[in-house]
Amino acid sequence: MTDNHILLAHGSGGRLTRELIETEIVSRFGDGPLAGLPDAAELPPLAGPPVFTTDSFVVQPLEFPGGNIGHLAVHGTVNDLSVAGAVPKWLSLGLILEEGLALGILRKVLDSIRAAASEAGVQVVTGDTKVVARGQCDGLYVNTAGVGEKMPEFDLGPQRVQPGDRVLASGPLGQHGAAVLAARKGIDIAHGPSSDTASVHRLVSTVRTCAPQIHFMRDPTRGGSAAVLNEIVEGRPVTARLREERIPVSPGTRAVLEMLGLEVLHMASEGRVILVCHADAAESVLAAWSELPEGAGAAVIGEMIPGDGRVIMETLAGGDRLVDMPRGELLPRIC
Amino acid sequence: MTDNHILLAHGSGGRLTRELIETEIVSRFGDGPLAGLPDAAELPPLAGPPVFTTDSFVVQPLEFPGGNIGHLAVHGTVNDLSVAGAVPKWLSLGLILEEGLALGILRKVLDSIRAAASEAGVQVVTGDTKVVARGQCDGLYVNTAGVGEKMPEFDLGPQRVQPGDRVLASGPLGQHGAAVLAARKGIDIAHGPSSDTASVHRLVSTVRTCAPQIHFMRDPTRGGSAAVLNEIVEGRPVTARLREERIPVSPGTRAVLEMLGLEVLHMASEGRVILVCHADAAESVLAAWSELPEGAGAAVIGEMIPGDGRVIMETLAGGDRLVDMPRGELLPRIC
Numbered sequence: 163m164t165d166n167h168i169l170l171a172h173g174s175g176g177r178l179t180r181e182l183i184e185t186e187i188v189s190r191f192g193d194g195p196l197a198g199l200p201d202a203a204e205l206p207p208l209a210g211p212p213v214f215t216t217d218s219f220v221v222q223p224l225e226f227p228g229g230n231i232g233h234l235a236v237h238g239t240v241n242d243l244s245v246a247g248a249v250p251k252w253l254s255l256g257l258i259l260e261e262g263l264a265l266g267i268l269r270k271v272l273d274s275i276r277a278a279a280s281e282a283g284v285q286v287v288t289g290d291t292k293v294v295a296r297g298q299c300d301g302l303y304v305n306t307a308g309v310g311e312k313m314p315e316f317d318l319g320p321q322r323v324q325p326g327d328r329v330l331a332s333g334p335l336g337q338h339g340a341a342v343l344a345a346r347k348g349i350d351i352a353h354g355p356s357s358d359t360a361s362v363h364r365l366v367s368t369v370r371t372c373a374p375q376i377h378f379m380r381d382p383t384r385g386g387s388a389a390v391l392n393e394i395v396e397g398r399p400v401t402a403r404l405r406e407e408r409i410p411v412s413p414g415t416r417a418v419l420e421m422l423g424l425e426v427l428h429m430a431s432e433g434r435v436i437l438v439c440h441a442d443a444a445e446s447v448l449a450a451w452s453e454l455p456e457g458a459g460a461a462v463i464g465e466m467i468p469g470d471g472r473v474i475m476e477t478l479a480g481g482d483r484l485v486d487m488p489r490g491e492l493l494p495r496i497c
Numbered sequence: 498m499t500d501n502h503i504l505l506a507h508g509s510g511g512r513l514t515r516e517l518i519e520t521e522i523v524s525r526f527g528d529g530p531l532a533g534l535p536d537a538a539e540l541p542p543l544a545g546p547p548v549f550t551t552d553s554f555v556v557q558p559l560e561f562p563g564g565n566i567g568h569l570a571v572h573g574t575v576n577d578l579s580v581a582g583a584v585p586k587w588l589s590l591g592l593i594l595e596e597g598l599a600l601g602i603l604r605k606v607l608d609s610i611r612a613a614a615s616e617a618g619v620q621v622v623t624g625d626t627k628v629v630a631r632g633q634c635d636g637l638y639v640n641t642a643g644v645g646e647k648m649p650e651f652d653l654g655p656q657r658v659q660p661g662d663r664v665l666a667s668g669p670l671g672q673h674g675a676a677v678l679a680a681r682k683g684i685d686i687a688h689g690p691s692s693d694t695a696s697v698h699r700l701v702s703t704v705r706t707c708a709p710q711i712h713f714m715r716d717p718t719r720g721g722s723a724a725v726l727n728e729i730v731e732g733r734p735v736t737a738r739l740r741e742e743r744i745p746v747s748p749g750t751r752a753v754l755e756m757l758g759l760e761v762l763h764m765a766s767e768g769r770v771i772l773v774c775h776a777d778a779a780e781s782v783l784a785a786w787s788e789l790p791e792g793a794g795a796a797v798i799g800e801m802i803p804g805d806g807r808v809i810m811e812t813l814a815g816g817d818r819l820v821d822m823p824r825g826e827l828l829p830r831i832c
Binding site: 295 | 824
């Protein structure tokens with residue numbers, strides 16, 4: 163390559179495209195079905211029903227404390243499959259690159275994608291790379307789609323949530339949102355927040371034995387836990403009642419949110435699970451999670467009670483506060 | 498919605514995101530697994546091996562004679578599955594929207610996606626929508642990933658291509674490239690080129706009975722037929738020998754390419770198949786294609802001969818000309 167930056171010609175479909183793909187993509191992901199660069203990857207048959215999801219990533223800045231857009235692109239899609247009760251298997255990787263992007267940044271992102279995929283036990287099997295002119299994207303956008311295999315034990319959905327169910331969080335909430343916000347606003351404090359970006363696939367597989375009593379799981383990304391909980395209860399005769407003292411929040415996240423007057427339940431996590439289960443299973447889930455490093459700080463944060471589709475927080479001061487869905491542009495390009 | 502344009506808040510994950518998704522996405526694609534907006538779509542079990550592919554679309558202009566970015570996003574992914582010998586089944590839809598995009602444009606694109614998916618027999622089952630600020634994308638980028646089911650009869654790949662094989666094109670080549678180029682350069686001629694964007698799934702399923710004698714199929718998109726043919730022969734003891742007089746080109750495409758001095762084999766098609774088969778099967782493939790409207794103009798355009806990995810064209814004037822892979826930035830953002 164004669165230059166250390168992405169050129170428009172890298173997107174032409176000709177020789178430079180081929181060189182870029184061979185050098186940067188095949189070298190990292192070419193040990194499986196992607197090897198011969200077929201139009202489409204032929205995969206081994208699945209034993210169970212396929213589960214399919216997609217996410218695009220436009221996070222800004224591309225790197226933040228705790229990770230970069232590459233980690234996020236793997237974790238986001240792996241996590242959507244996991245909380246649907248599936249074992250994540252394969253990823254696609256769609257890149258939109260801006261002319262002038264430093265190859266060093268691209269390589270760092272691709273290295274992170276490879277490491278995160280390997281850690282999550284998934285394989286990047288197919289991809290696509292486009293280049294747009296300067297000023298037509300913001301460095302680098304990534305899309306991943308994922309295919310997984312449904313675990314038959316799980317039967318999940320908001321319609322399964324009942325009064326008496328417990329609401330659990332797998333760890334401190336809102337760290338990703340707080341870390342990106344701090345990076346973007348230039349807030350530089352000691353022990354500031356670091357993104358929680360991580361795969362939740364082990365948090366799900368370890369509670370497989372409790373599956374019949376687990377009614378709902380979701381990773382609280384954009385919109386945070388407030389959006390997840392509101393979407394569960396909306397239009398149903400149930401209210402989520404949370405206890406503020408129980409909500410796990412790291413000191414760095416708390417510091418940034420207090421500085422900016424923001425609500426932790428509106429902040430995105432990218433490596434946590436909000437799980438709703440029958441009261442009888444709550445201790446078993448907590449015990450299983452406590453054996454994993456990624457389950458440190460897990461807690462029962464509330465319960466479902468008969469109600470009218472609202473999310474209520476019992477505050478530290480002892481009062482009740484409505485936790486609404488975030489309304490507006492809290493934080494664009496968080497993921 | 499209080500405005501007729503995309504707002505940053507449509508990407509926040511909060512109430513406006515939800516409204517946009519309900520109004521524009523669920524209304525069009527909510528009759529299947531996408532209905533309850535799960536994190537991931539659970540799909541019926543597949544009988545055969547899954548086939549998986551992805552493409553991002555950044556075409557400019559968003560609309561061109563013969564189609565728009567929505568048609569392209571469905572056809573591109575459906576076609577990648579088809580030429581891999583698979584029956585296309587499900588699509589994911591990832592949208593990156595620019596703040597200020599007119600909702601009318603988004604709706605037109607989504608209508609085209611719905612129509613193209615329905616025509617190709619595929620279902621949009623999962624999706625994701627992000628919003629970036631003004632100046633951070635160019636209106637609208639679309640990613641589709643697709644899952645299909647392998648047809649066991651097909652065993653395809655460049656390694657199966659042998660001297661003596663025939664090279665077929667399913668119809669006039671290069672129309673998509675010529676149409677986008679003419680639109681972008683403001684070339685306005687009578688009977689100008691119209692994009693060939695279309696699904697090729699029927700062109701593939703109709704030759705299923707000839708499958709054992711079919712060695713390779715690809716849709717000649719970015720880089721055109723020149724890139725496809727060079728990729729087949731590169732590093733193999735075979736040369737593709739084409740006959741210029743046999744190459745189907747529409748009058749409108751020819752007019753634009755002559756005006757600009759461009760080679761039709763370098764121009765993208767988005768609804769054609771380049772197929773390489775045993776000589777004995779060529780007439781059967783042509784006969785099957787001729788019964789479909791999308792097979793009009795199909796032709797045997799050349800053959801494979803013992804050689805050294807080149808693509809040679811026997812010109813109308815009787816000489817030989819090397820058909821190289823396109824080198825540089827022929828046409829950015831063609832798809």
